[in-house]
Amino acid sequence: MSDSLCWGLALSRAGAPVLERLDQAGLLGGRLEPGGAPSEQLSRHWAQASAFVVVGACGAVTRLVAPLLVGKHQDPAVVVVDPQGRFAVPLLGGHGAGAEQLSQRVAALLGGEAVLTGASSGSGSLALDCFGVAWGWRKGLGDWDTLMKAAARGAPIAVNQESGCPDWQELEAASALLRPAAERLPEGGAPLSLVISPRQGPGCRWHPPSLWLGLGCERHTSLSLLERLVERALDEAQLAPQAVAGLASIDRKGDEPALLELAGRHRWPLRLFSSEALAPVAVPTPSEAVLREMGTASVAEAAALLAAAPQSALLLPKRIERARQGERGAATLAVAQAQRQWAPQRGKIHLVGSGPGQLDLLTPEARLALAESTVWVGYTLYLDLLEPLRRPDQLRRDGQLTQERDRCRLALELADAGLNVALVSSGDSGIYGMAGLALELWLERAPEDRPAFAVHAGLSALQVAAARAGAPLMHDFCTISLSDRLTPWPTIEKRLKAAASGDFVVALYNPRSLGRDWQLGRARELLLEGRSAETPVVLARQLGRAEESVQLHSLGDLPLDQVDMLSLVLVGNSTSRRQDGMMVTPRGYPGAELC
Structure with missing residues (x-):
């Protein structure tokens, strides 16, 4: 079992059930065995673990982890949970190590509450040094500690977004950050900057996946040559490797070993295009030699632009890298920027x-x-x-x-x-x-x-209605929607007749609306062909809400005008009965022998 996991530890037997629930839900990668000294167990896995969930008292956990602390950028996340599972507290590594997010997951699974005390979460604002991960971005360079301290003081932060999804700006947590700097306090000095861009540069930077690297190469080109070409090109153009969405090339290079290994090493998707798709793409540096060989005048530039389409822009025209001593082949590279970020492998x-x-x-x-x-x-x-x-x-x-x-x-x-x-x-x-x-x-x-x-x-409404009414689903049942928006009414009638002849308990979804006011009456007629007018019916409306209503009726006197799209109608079978305000469908028919 790998140590790069979220480990669980209960400091007492009272906390074991909580840990068991988290383990069963798949949250934990491993559990530290009870009985051993907790300090020794934590120490053994501390350096390699990504996180710990400890069930116990905050004070006890604090004393246990204190001797193990190295620094905020090295220590794992530690979340403390009380033995009743009511509260999840991110004790250590709230932002960088992901303890706040982990505490929210723990609280969700236990039906409890995440107790967040960090400056950002406590004020309902964005944690600037980690929020971009949730938006599919990669963190770049910058003095993040200084930025976070300034944000905690309420100092102005200048925000500049050049690429990536802008929807985050609509967040309630982003409202204070995005107010004009003049409204956000301060005195003197230029504000610190938060930059969302594919480019490297000053300020603290998030890099959305918006760059496509178009690559062409000779057969059996060395991997070291491709790595050098990509690294130098991005560095010289001041483009961030973290902003790369993927690689693109011609389909004839789909089995090129170095190209496949380059994509695999960096976890970059590889898009391949036919020469027929690449040929119409307008590029600044077409090549007659490439046209004769490949059937398209461009591979690198055309592939980059096509992968980044629509509305792509070429940031770096084709450049060539040739083999050095001990290497083979040659390669071309171009970089295009997409208007929309793309990283389905992260989503x-x-x-x-x-x-x-x-x-x-x-x-x-x-x-x-x-x-x-x-x-x-x-x-x-x-x-x-x-x-x-x-x-x-x-x-x-x-x-x-x-x-x-x-x-x-x-x-x-x-x-x-x-x-x-x-x-x-x-x-x-x-x-x-x-x-x-x-x-x-x-x-x-x-x-x-x-x-x-x-x-x-x-x-489903079927289950909740059944629970409210007693035990109406103890034998075979079916569900039928009476909405003919997606299903032809003749097909619905066929299913109703089959349900009636098969003596199923029937749950009717979408039973009646302002524009469909006759279908429920017709459904009742068809069901009455196969069962008694005294058949019990549950009419459930607004289940699980303040206006909830659950009534028992007979099929023959079902009040159709009280039914709408917020209702579910549950019709019993020939053995269902109503008694003392409850409805029950026996598990077997008369004469059946039950175990």
């Missing part, structure tokens, strides 16, 4: 089922996904219900109810830029939610262009 799209709306019905996995996401995308009503969980450093993007495809595309675009994005559905995202459409759009992409994708379970 992730989370399909989050928010449940019916009540926060205590949100699953721990869904809470964790929300805590880890930089942007939340969803229908306004669903985001409003989750709003108490959103932090000032998290952005929300609201969409219209019927514009599901647009919301999916937006979420994927943000994940392409290197962000963690929560695409929110009510209930369970995989049950009449956004998961299917998002997955279809994700699968349309080439595998190398896909951000990570995860579906997080939520509680």
Whole structure:
């Protein structure tokens, strides 16, 4: 087991259950065994570990780690959790080592609260030395300590963004930073600067992934030659290696060993284009020799511009590097800048089922996904219900109810830029939610262009309605949506008839709206062909919200005019019954033998 992990340690047996929950959730890479001396266990893994989650008292943990401290840039993150799992405290390494983010993840999994006491988080402002990671950027050079101290004093910070996603400027946590310097205090002297750019230079710098390196090379060119060419070209042009989004070349170089190794070493994606795609690209230095050999007058410049398209700009025209002693081949390099940052290998799209709306019905996995996401995308009503969980450093993007495809595309675009994005559905995202459409759009992409994708379970209205009503789902059941916006009504009727003849308990989603006021009545007619008018029905509305209503009716007297799009109708089968205000569907039919 590698030491570069998040280790868990409980200082007493009372903390073991909390540690077990975190371990089962996959947060911990390893657990330090109980029984040994905690100081010895911490000391053994301290130098290589990335983080520790310790269940115990803050004072005890402070005394344990004090002799091990080296410096803020070397020490791992330490998060302390109380034995009841109510609070997660980033004791050490809040920004640089990621303890604040880790404490937020721990709190989300335990249903507790992250207690953040840092100057930035405590005031609801951005931690300037680490916030860029959440936006898909890489940290560059600068006197970050001085910048952070100045920000804590309220001194003016000059912000200059030349590239990358600008949406962070809409964050509540960024409002104070972005006020004009004259409004932000101070006296005398030029403000310190925060620069978001692909270029190197003065100030503290974040580098969005916006540079594409176009490369052409002779067969079997040495890796050392390619490394030297890239390093020297970027350095001379004052471009930051951290801003490189990827490499680009002609498809005939797709098996070139040195090019593949260069991409692998730096974890740069490699885009390959055909000569037919490269030939029309206008470049400043076309070559007749390259045209005769490759079928296109440019490889390096054209590939860089095409990879950075649309609206790409050539920052560095083609330059050539030849072999030195002991090397082979020759290579060309050009650099283009993309208007939009691109780093899907850093991004992730989370399909989050928010449940019916009540926060205590949100699953721990869904809470964790929300805590880890930089942007939340969803229908306004669903985001409003989750709003108490959103932090000032998290952005929300609201969409219209019927514009599901647009919301999916937006979420994927943000994940392409290197962000963690929560695409929110009510209930369970995989049950009449956004998961299917998002997955279809994700699968349309080439595998190398896909951000990570995860579906997080939520509680569907079907489950919550059943729990409120008693035990109506103890035998086979099905769900049918009565919305004919995406499904032809004849198909819906076919399914209703099959459910009636099969004697299924039936959950009717999207039962009735202002524009669809007859379908529920027709559904009742079809179900009555296969079961009694006395069949019990649950009419559940606004589940998990302040206006929640759960009523029991019979199929024959179901009040259709009380049903709307915020309702779910649950129809029993031939064995379901209503008794003492509850509904139950027996596990077996009369005469069946139950174990």
